[in-house]
Amino acid sequence: MSIITVSHLGKDYRQIRRIDGRFGAVRTLFTRQSMTRTAVDDISFSIEPGEAVGYIGPNGAGKSTTIKMLTGILVPTRGAVEVLGVEPHRHRRRNASRIGVVFGQRSQLWWDLPVIESFELHRHVYDIPPERYRAMRDRCTELLGLGDLLQSPVRQLSLGQRMRCELAMALLHQPEILFLDEPTIGLDIEAKDRIRDFLRTVNREQGTTIILTTHDLADIEEICPRIIVINRGGLIYDGAIQSLKAQLGSQRQVTIDFEDDPGPITISQATLLSDQGRRKTFAVERSVESTLAVLSSIASSHPVQDVSFAEPAIEDVIRTLYAGLGKAVPESDELDRWSRGRVVTQ
Amino acid sequence: MVARPGGDAVRPIRTFLAFLGTSFRKNLAYRSEVWLSILFGLLAIVIQAAIWRALLGDGAAEGITVDDMVTYVIITTVISAVSLHRLVSDVDERLRGGDIAVDLVKPMHYPTLQLADQLGRSAFQLAFVVVPMVVIAALTFGIEAPASATAGAAFVASLAIALLVSFTQGLLLALLAFWFLTTFHFIWANGALLTLFGGANLPLWFFPDALETVARLLPYQFVAFVPAAIWLGEIAGSELAWTLALGVMWVAIQGAAGQALWSAAVHRLTVQGG
Numbered sequence: 001m002s003i004i005t006v007s008h009l010g011k012d013y014r015q016i017r018r019i020d021g022r023f024g025a026v027r028t029l030f031t032r033q034s035m036t037r038t039a040v041d042d043i044s045f046s047i048e049p050g051e052a053v054g055y056i057g058p059n060g061a062g063k064s065t066t067i068k069m070l071t072g073i074l075v076p077t078r079g080a081v082e083v084l085g086v087e088p089h090r091h092r093r094r095n096a097s098r099i100g101v102v103f104g105q106r107s108q109l110w111w112d113l114p115v116i117e118s119f120e121l122h123r124h125v126y127d128i129p130p131e132r133y134r135a136m137r138d139r140c141t142e143l144l145g146l147g148d149l150l151q152s153p154v155r156q157l158s159l160g161q162r163m164r165c166e167l168a169m170a171l172l173h174q175p176e177i178l179f180l181d182e183p184t185i186g187l188d189i190e191a192k193d194r195i196r197d198f199l200r201t202v203n204r205e206q207g208t209t210i211i212l213t214t215h216d217l218a219d220i221e222e223i224c225p226r227i228i229v230i231n232r233g234g235l236i237y238d239g240a241i242q243s244l245k246a247q248l249g250s251q252r253q254v255t256i257d258f259e260d261d262p263g264p265i266t267i268s269q270a271t272l273l274s275d276q277g278r279r280k281t282f283a284v285e286r287s288v289e290s291t292l293a294v295l296s297s298i299a300s301s302h303p304v305q306d307v308s309f310a311e312p313a314i315e316d317v318i319r320t321l322y323a324g325l326g327k328a329v330p331e332s333d334e335l336d337r338w339s340r341g342r343v344v345t346q
Numbered sequence: 347m348v349a350r351p352g353g354d355a356v357r358p359i360r361t362f363l364a365f366l367g368t369s370f371r372k373n374l375a376y377r378s379e380v381w382l383s384i385l386f387g388l389l390a391i392v393i394q395a396a397i398w399r400a401l402l403g404d405g406a407a408e409g410i411t412v413d414d415m416v417t418y419v420i421i422t423t424v425i426s427a428v429s430l431h432r433l434v435s436d437v438d439e440r441l442r443g444g445d446i447a448v449d450l451v452k453p454m455h456y457p458t459l460q461l462a463d464q465l466g467r468s469a470f471q472l473a474f475v476v477v478p479m480v481v482i483a484a485l486t487f488g489i490e491a492p493a494s495a496t497a498g499a500a501f502v503a504s505l506a507i508a509l510l511v512s513f514t515q516g517l518l519l520a521l522l523a524f525w526f527l528t529t530f531h532f533i534w535a536n537g538a539l540l541t542l543f544g545g546a547n548l549p550l551w552f553f554p555d556a557l558e559t560v561a562r563l564l565p566y567q568f569v570a571f572v573p574a575a576i577w578l579g580e581i582a583g584s585e586l587a588w589t590l591a592l593g594v595m596w597v598a599i600q601g602a603a604g605q606a607l608w609s610a611a612v613h614r615l616t617v618q619g620g
């Protein structure tokens with residue numbers, strides 16, 4: 001039994017054009033000129049209990065819109081959503097009691113109060129039995145290294161510390177599904193690592209199903225064996241990261257350190273990716289034969305000191321995926337910013 | 347909601363109180379700012395008392411003396427300090443900024459959550475602004491005791507009505523604003539009506555007859571005039587019963603309209619932002 005089923009899901013936003021000037025508000029009210037913008041279009045997938053799925057796509061692809069429909073706070077325009085056997089927007093509160101949600105750009109903690117106060121209130125709102133609450137709180141505190149943070153007012157926490165607390169709180173009621181919309185946005189490497197470790201543990205130990213959207217593809221590689229890629233509201237890939245790499249990441253990177261700078265090298269089977277004089281990086285076909293062929297042809301003419309290989313980074317794979325699609329390539333700077341995970345989206 | 351075995355009926359109340367308590371403690375974080383509120387409240391009382399002293403002198407108008415008016419002014423100031431009108435801007439801000447999303451992913455009825463939040467603030471205002479303000483005002487200007495034991499009890503009831511009228515009105519306004527994409531006009535219009543018909547500046551008994559008849563039917567009087575007039579014993583007997591009943595009716599009307607608008611809003615809610 002799937003825990004989440006989405007079929008032919010679509011969402012149009014209607015934006016009412018506001019009329020400025022005299023009596024603008026009244027005229028806006030009666031004319032109701034509107035523009036429709038399709039944010040999600042004909043998306044279908046299903047997710048099994050215990051899976052960890054990365055939901056990725058560039059800015060404005062429709063990730064947050066999908067998450068909102070899955071969490072029951074946005075009504076779909078077309079298609080159907082079923083989460084834990086019910087339609088989330090029709091049973092918002094029932095659904096809410098069984099899921100956990102973290103929005104990377106919003107806080108669910110009480111800004112002026114010590115973190116523990118938010119936790120205690122959460123216990124009441126979700127009616128968590130005291131023993132279970134304590135057990136979960138202590139476990140999360142340990143795994144996320146919260147310790148003294150629980151006694152600090154939220155406003156005194158760094159973003160990374162706060163996100164760790166948000167994450168712990170979303171899990172206190174032991175939700176069956178955890179939705180995370182860009183949980184690592186704006187965090188430093190250390191905080192990201194900690195959060196990734198934690199999510200992996202939760203997924204493994206508690207069997208919590210995880211749906212994660214992110215700009216940082218490293219999140220996905222470390223947490224989610226499966227990815228769903230969307231662009232411009234449509235689904236473009238759903239499957240294992242590994243098979244996507246096998247399909248698209250047909251090249252591997254070979255970095256060669258030469259004893260002396262050999263000057264420019266051109267070889268038919270390899271593309272030069274970067275040239276730092278004595279160190280050059282090439283992209284070559286993944287097969288053993290072609291890798292060896294390239295290496296031996298280079299080594300025969302220039303003395304080689306060291307060689308290293310790198311598998312394609314997920315960024316490159318996704319880039320190839322878009323390029324291959326042709327029709328749906330995001331603007332290059334967008335993709336660029338996206339894969340570096342710096343952009344703060346709305 | 348997962349019902350716990352032997353699920354108890356008091357749970358929603360416990361949750362409500364937990365919310366209220368958390369909100370109270372949140373407001374405590376700003377207790378260093380209460381001095382200004384106390385100061386401005388007292389200033390408002392001083393100015394209005396001076397005006398009434400100038401107008402009434404040692405005499406009375408419509409049976410109302412200066413001492414009555416000073417008490418009236420203190421009570422209306424107190425009520426405006428604890429009323430729940432701030433709800434409008436709070437809800438509006440969350441709707442517009444999209445923070446409503448984090449409220450909606452909780453298994454709670456949103457208006458109830460807001461009521462608890464606002465009452466927490468009122469409780470704070472009561473403890474840290476109203477009590478000191480009333481003590482100072484009473485020592486400085488004197489304050490009359492409630493006209494009778496009945497008046498005292500009815501005042502408490504009217505205070506509850508004042509809170510609920512202001513709450514349901516705030517909710518209604520916030521949702522209308524959401525629906526019509528404009529807050530400013532609604533808040534402005536409502537504020538003007540409240541100033542005029544609430545009776546905080548000019549008690550309803552000084553109104554021209556026609557205007558008084560209108561004001562005595564509207565909900566605004568419950569957020570200023572009614573509690574003060576009850577305290578002073580100016581609304582008593584059968585009029586008292588009928589006034590309180592009207593107040594309850596307004597709470598019910600505004601509450602039902604707010605709830606209907608809320609359900610409709612949830613069904614086409616567009617949560618803003620990422």
Ligand SMILES: Nc1ncnc2c1ncn2[C@@H]1O[C@H](COP(=O)(O)OP(=O)(O)O)[C@@H](O)[C@H]1O
Pocket residue numbers: 013014015037038039057058059060061062063064065066345346616617618619620
């Ligand atoms: N409340 C809204 N009203 C109108 N358009 C919106 C609204 N929210 C999002 N959009 C549009 O819908 C598209 C998808 O947005 P979103 O789901 O937030 O994307 P993502 O989270 O993938 O960046 C974008 O083009 C965005 O501009």
Ligand SMILES: [Mg+2]
Pocket residue numbers: 063064065181345346620
């Ligand atoms: Mg988003």
